[in-house]
Amino acid sequence: MSIITEMEQRPITTEQVSRLIANTLNWKASGPDGINNFWIKLFTATHSYLAHNFNQFMEDASKIPDFLVHGITFLLSKSQDCQDPSKYRPITCLCTIYKIYTACIAEKIYKHLDANKLSRTKKMYQKLPRL
Secondary structure, X not given: OOOOOXXXXXXXXXXHHHHHHHOOOOOOOOXXXXXXXXXXXXXHHHHHHHHHHHHHHHHOHHHXXXXXXXXXXEEEEOOOOOOOHHHEEEEEEEOHHHHHXXXXXXXXXXXXXXXXXXXXXXXHHOOOOOO
């Protein structure tokens, strides 16, 4: 049995934030803030501020503003039968900045799992989600 190393608490870097933002889809549905990925990509000067704030959130979760964790939930029909409530599925649109923050955390966790040769589920082996 191998020894699992403790996950290092490395800061989120501007480069990591920029790389994950570059991987986003421009016009994917935004959350309550109404900010599309296109604008976050375009305003590269904000990437260092995002990284700084993400690190603050990692140190103290109470610093995460309430608006970031709120979403808008829509019901999408799974079939043509719009009369049956069981034929709908909920979709929640979260703030793009929050999705970038959670992608930064997920990337760190995936790297730690790989470094320690820990098992991932089949779904986890897929690429990081397109935000």
